[in-house]
Amino acid sequence: MQARKTIIRLFTTFLQFDSDKAIGWVTDGRLRRNIVNSQVYSSEIENSENFWVTYWYKQWQDNPKSLAKEHLLAYLQETCYWVASKTVKNIYSPQYTVSDCFQMMIARTDKVLKGFKPEMGFGLKNYGSAIFSSELKELLRQEQEIDICTNWRLLRKLTQKRLTESLENIGMNSKIIERYILAWKCYQMLYTPTQRTGTRKLQKPTLQTWEAIAELYNNQRLKQLPTNTPECSPEIIEKWMVASAKAVRAYFYPSHISLNVPHGNSEASRELIDDLPGDEEKSPISQIVIQEEKLAREVQQDRIKSVLLTALEELDEESRKIIQLYYGAELSQQQIAKKLEMKQYNISRRLSKSREVLLYKLAAYCKESLHISLNPPVLDYISTLMKEWLKLKFNPPTSEMEN
Structure with missing residues (x-):
């Protein structure tokens, strides 16, 4: 096609x-x-x-x-x-x-x-x-x-940020989310699995554990939640945790x-x-304004490509070869090390150093010529685009789609 x-x-x-x-x-x-x-x-x-x-x-x-x-x-x-x-x-x-x-x-x-x-x-x-x-x-x-993962293992692996995002995603209001988060924190504090660390098949907590979690929640709610927040039974806490796990799965595993x-x-x-x-x-x-902006951006693109090409040419031959194999041939660091008969950690260091050099050159150009403030988000943005440029240079896409 x-x-x-x-x-x-x-x-x-x-x-x-x-x-x-x-x-x-x-x-x-x-x-x-x-x-x-x-x-x-x-x-x-x-x-x-x-x-x-x-x-x-x-x-x-x-x-x-x-x-x-x-x-x-x-x-x-x-x-x-x-x-x-x-x-x-x-x-x-x-x-x-x-x-x-x-x-x-x-x-x-x-x-x-x-x-x-x-x-x-x-x-x-x-x-x-x-x-x-x-x-x-x-x-x-x-x-x-x-x-x-089982629900119980999933709840132990979560961060508060991810759980909050998942609950917001299903339309839960902030007051209810506060209760769920507190219950989840109590769950994490008191449910210490007896199985080996890292297992994904964590079993459901016992009734005694749910009772302890509910007791801790009811004590903590007096300090962390509004004064009119009602007590919760172990059964309610368990339902909340199941609902939380479902919300997380729906958030990270949506149907498309x-x-x-x-x-x-x-x-x-x-x-x-x-x-x-x-x-x-x-x-x-304002067609003229847009056209002028387009032409200015094309000039910027040409200059940025020139900066990157110059920086790439200034690298030693071995570093250029590593970059070409990593971005062009899409080989892993281990595969490159085997191909070049080098240690993997040396490949990692050379690759990181080369990217740092390219990023430094490009960031300096953006600051001096484009007058762009180099805060962390901008540097991340520049780094992302630099890596994509390397992929396109050494491994350009084909012009046709396969059926």
Whole structure:
């Protein structure tokens, strides 16, 4: 299946799966009408991909509920596909399909958009690829771990932050969450498993343990919760813990529904994608300003690439070889050590040092030439994009999708 070529297709079509195979593209009629109407006022630059990324991104920033987000969602379809395909092929077991991973990432598009900084001069696809890859690996790791734990082991492995997020995700209000958190803390304090540390098959606490947990909770509530908070029985505490475990599983192991799944009973059934929220966008405003910003960003991209290429060339030959094998051939540090007949810890040190050098050069350029303040979040952002640039340089994606 050929990759999308035209601007209209890039920003209006969504990948369609049959089982685990990508079989083609489906067009969203509203998005097509929207971009066609917009192009009437921008014919001289209608074929500029970067222009439309910039335009829709600005529209999304002004109105997150607008159709702009769906245009960007369409644009990132191929990025999600390639990350999902590579992850399933190279890292994880067959239980994870490409379509499953694809839907997991699409559900996290907001994180990509919120973290993206177009003024830094990097493209949305490159940034999206780095974030999607990181998010997917972490999500699959969490899902695999959560899936094989009992509720009681899962509750002992949790952090307060994760439990709070999970309870908020199911719509629980803050006052009730406070009670659940206190009960969970009491559970962690008093339930000391007799099995060996690290077992995932932790058994349910005994009645005596639940009674002790309830007693501790009722004492602590007087100090930590509002004065009108009622006492809780051991049975209620147990129900709360079961509900907490279910909330965590639902939060980290959600069911993923394709946007292209039809709903309704007739042959003319609509798809879920037809009901995405948003109003028709107005025609582009301030076209000249946007075009100038696009040109300035392209200049920045060229200069940043030049900085990275120069920094890469300044590394010694062995360090460049390690980077090429790590990012291009996607070999592990152990595999590189065997190939180069070196110790693994030396490979790790050389790789870390080389990345530090590249990051230092790039960060210095951003500070001096782009006048960007180098706080920790910005450095993390620059580091993420630098690693993605290395992947693209040494292992560029193919131009066509496989069936």
